[in-house]
Amino acid sequence: MPTLSNFLSEFDSKHTRRAYRTDLHRFLREMEMEADAADFAQIDTKEIEAFLGTLKEEGLSTSTIRRRMAAVRRFFDWLVSMGHLSNNPCRAASLTVSASEEKAQSPAVLTKEDLRALQRAADDNTRTGTRDRALVLLIVYGALRRSEVASLHLEDVRPLGRHWVIDLPRRGQVPGGYIKIPERGAEAVQDLVEVYGEETGPLWRSFSNRNWGEQMSPDALYKRVRQLGKKANLENVDIQTLRRSALHLASDAGASLEQIRDHARLQRGTSAVAYTGDTSEASRLQSTAVDFLEIDV
Incomplete structure (x- = not known):
């Protein structure tokens, strides 16, 4: 070859x-x-x-x-x-x-109330509801991409010091890393551990009669999020919508461009601007690298 x-x-x-x-x-x-x-x-x-x-x-x-x-x-x-x-x-x-x-490709950003509605759509006492609740929370809290969501195992959500993290596995040449998440997200995964009766293995598993217990594919996860969006009366909701919405909400609450870039695992700092509420040129020029150059001539 x-x-x-x-x-x-x-x-x-x-x-x-x-x-x-x-x-x-x-x-x-x-x-x-x-x-x-x-x-x-x-x-x-x-x-x-x-x-x-x-x-x-x-x-x-x-x-x-x-x-x-x-x-x-x-x-x-x-x-x-x-x-x-x-x-x-x-x-x-x-x-x-x-x-x-x-x-x-660029659906509207969801509000907090939209995300609450999506969570309610996923929140019931069934096995499927327990899985879907954890799915929505981890995508939002981790600002995860579809490929990152699909790669997760139960043991990847774990304590690290005083924090809970998603220990994102390396995929090929793409490095992994730790993503801090709130305790609520970790608790949702622990609920799923009880449902599965296991502490290791794929995080997302099917409960359909045809392929019970099998790992869900990226396409299946994508479709499940869209189904939850429809159930919550939200149009065109997918994994990228949740990722984008989480980063916009973090920006609105005061997260810096650097924090958005790091949490979103973006290679370029300028890419983080797309996930902030203010993308104006005036905002971009508010603070740049040149502000740190002091040369006496």
Whole structure:
């Protein structure tokens, strides 16, 4: 199987190579594969659909999503042309991105009362209700992405010193880390421990007759959050909506850009601005790095 380095060597322009390298490394991190040791024949359309879903959840612009998908598509076209794959899994009709999706990617931010309504929709005394209550609380308190939610195990929610944390596991080349959560979130997980009768293993499990006890997939978790939103009479609620809403509420309550960036696990400080209530230029210029430069001339 040819490697990503082989593909990049096809381009003369260093700028083109850098652009493709950036987008394809992002894709491979999501696939949990090493760039030059990946078995691309194992990647199917469903996995690429999940990657597209992750890009949409991150609130990226339609043009950015199209660019990243185009890079993946061209790379797989190259693999087919080299005779190493019989077809391109990126060519499925389900992988198109329309301009009209841009608004759908950015649903309204939920208020505190909306989140309370969502919690009430999940809050009953059944096994499913216990799981759903923990699901909503951990997404909100941890400002979790879909991939992060799906990766969790019971033992990942634990005490650390005087605090409760989500010990976010490392996924491929994406580092994990500790995410502080309130005691209420930890108590919801402990309730789930009692339901399962186990202290280890997947955090989210199915209670349907067809696949009882099996770990829920990222798609199943995504659909469950949307169902809870409809039950609470809230439109277009998904995991990214809860993540965005939590960070907006934290900002409104006084959290700094640095605190938003750290809690959201954002690589760039400027990305945190999208999760704050005030994104004006005046606010951005209120305090910048240049304020700390004192040079006597």
